[in-house]
Amino acid sequence: MNRLRSLLGDKLVGVFDAMGKDTPLPDCITARDQARNSGADMLIGLGAGSVIQAVRVVAILLAEVGPPEELMTQYPVDGGAALSPRLNAPKLPIINILTAGTAAQNRGGAPAKVEGLDRRMEFFDPKTRPVALYWDEDVLATAPQAMMRATAGYVFWRAAMNMGYISASHMVDANRQEAFALAHQVVGQVGQSDADTQARVNLCVATYLQNLEIDLGGAWVHHWVERTVYAVAAAIFNLFPHVSQGAAHSALTPTFMRRFGPRDPLEMRQIARALGTWVEDRPLQEAAEAAAAGIERVFAGLALPTRLRDLEIPRGEFDRILANSMQNYNADPRQEFRQEKAFFGQVLAQAW
Numbered sequence: 001m002n003r004l005r006s007l008l009g010d011k012l013v014g015v016f017d018a019m020g021k022d023t024p025l026p027d028c029i030t031a032r033d034q035a036r037n038s039g040a041d042m043l044i045g046l047g048a049g050s051v052i053q054a055v056r057v058v059a060i061l062l063a064e065v066g067p068p069e070e071l072m073t074q075y076p077v078d079g080g081a082a083l084s085p086r087l088n089a090p091k092l093p094i095i096n097i098l099t100a101g102t103a104a105q106n107r108g109g110a111p112a113k114v115e116g117l118d119r120r121m122e123f124f125d126p127k128t129r130p131v132a133l134y135w136d137e138d139v140l141a142t143a144p145q146a147m148m149r150a151t152a153g154y155v156f157w158r159a160a161m162n163m164g165y166i167s168a169s170h171m172v173d174a175n176r177q178e179a180f181a182l183a184h185q186v187v188g189q190v191g192q193s194d195a196d197t198q199a200r201v202n203l204c205v206a207t208y209l210q211n212l213e214i215d216l217g218g219a220w221v222h223h224w225v226e227r228t229v230y231a232v233a234a235a236i237f238n239l240f241p242h243v244s245q246g247a248a249h250s251a252l253t254p255t256f257m258r259r260f261g262p263r264d265p266l267e268m269r270q271i272a273r274a275l276g277t278w279v280e281d282r283p284l285q286e287a288a289e290a291a292a293a294g295i296e297r298v299f300a301g302l303a304l305p306t307r308l309r310d311l312e313i314p315r316g317e318f319d320r321i322l323a324n325s326m327q328n329y330n331a332d333p334r335q336e337f338r339q340e341k342a343f344f345g346q347v348l349a350q351a352w
Contacts, residue, residue, distance in 0.1 A: 013039060013040055014037075022237065022241070023113055024113050025121060029061065048099050049104045053104045056094065056107075056108070059092050060087055060091065060128060063090060064087050064089050068112075068121065072123050084122075095131060096133050097134040100143045100148065103207045105130070105207060106133060107211060113238055137200070140204070141197065147244075148199075148200065149190055149191070149246070149303060149304060150244040152190050152246070154244075155206050155207055158210055159180040159210065162176050164225070169217060172217060178209055179210050221267075225257045225268070227332065230330070232322075234248075235321045236321060239317070239324060242312070243311050243313070250299040250305055251307060251311050253295055253306075254292045255351035258289060269287035271294075272287055272290035275294030277293055307351065308348070308351045322341060
């Protein structure tokens with residue numbers, strides 16, 4: 001921050017440095033008010049996921065008229081398609097300076113957390129994409145090792161899930177393969193003195209490529225493992241502030257892959273192949289176990305939990321986690337999860 005102050009001089013009209021984990025809406029409102037009172041004509045996000053997401057929310061709240069509840073994506077009570085309001089007002093330009101690789105770095109949407117709401121608020125406006133990104137080695141070096149391991153774990157999780165595809169265009173295929181290769185390389189480099197700096201830069205590249213895939217026309221790779229882990233992990237790290245995204249995903253994935261993976265055996269075989277744990281003459285029904293063993297080994301190597309009990313979450317909170325998971329429309333647009341709530345509960349207990 002001192003370096004940024006020196007570079008900007010009197011052009012820096014204010015600093016908000018109290019953004020909480022997972023982008024709490026009250027913090028965004030406070031930052032908006034501060035930016036408005038200082039007459040800011042540009043927003044700079046210096047940080048990782050929560051901060052980078054918050055800058056977009058602040059830009060929207062600064063420009064648009066109406067309460068946040070009317071500006072966020074609306075989900076009909078009858079389970080119909082989600083609707084993102086058109087946010088037509090011009091937005092302040094945004095520059096993002098990353099302290100860690102994050103998929104939030106160049107997106108146009110952002111979630112915010114609100115106490116008492118059974119899901120995250122979601123805001124979307126393509127005009128909040130940054131006009132510039134900075135991956136500075138000195139800035140990236142400021143992130144602590146624990147944060148890097150958790151970040152690497154989540155980026156690798158996304159890359160591994162994205163390998164569970166059967167067909168894709170040449171551009172999307174090349175993009176997914178490169179993002180996975182980088183993420184897989186990074187998990188072996190984090191914390192190694194001779195490779196840690198490059199690992200931090202590569203995390204930025206991998207997450208950028210994961211976003212670029214969408215621009216290239218690639219759809220989210222939605223198999224049962226990806227969808228269920230995404231929904232339950234989001235519930236956990238939003239309900240329990242001490243749990244990171246990386247830890248939530250790593251604690252769930254091996255068990256959920258063994259239980260939900262057999263529903264998508266071809267996709268699980270693709271993931272196991274990418275992980276190097278698939279033997280071609282094995283029966284297809286063993287693909288989920290092969291993929292689970294491979295991803296479990298990667299998470300263990302990052303010193304990330306592979307069981308829910310390691311997250312220090314009371315088992316008495318399982319009902320609350322399940323209820324929140326059933327409200328994740330991104331993971332479950334057809335509301336299939338509610339029909340299998342009992343099975344979700346069984347798998348959650350087994351993940352303990």
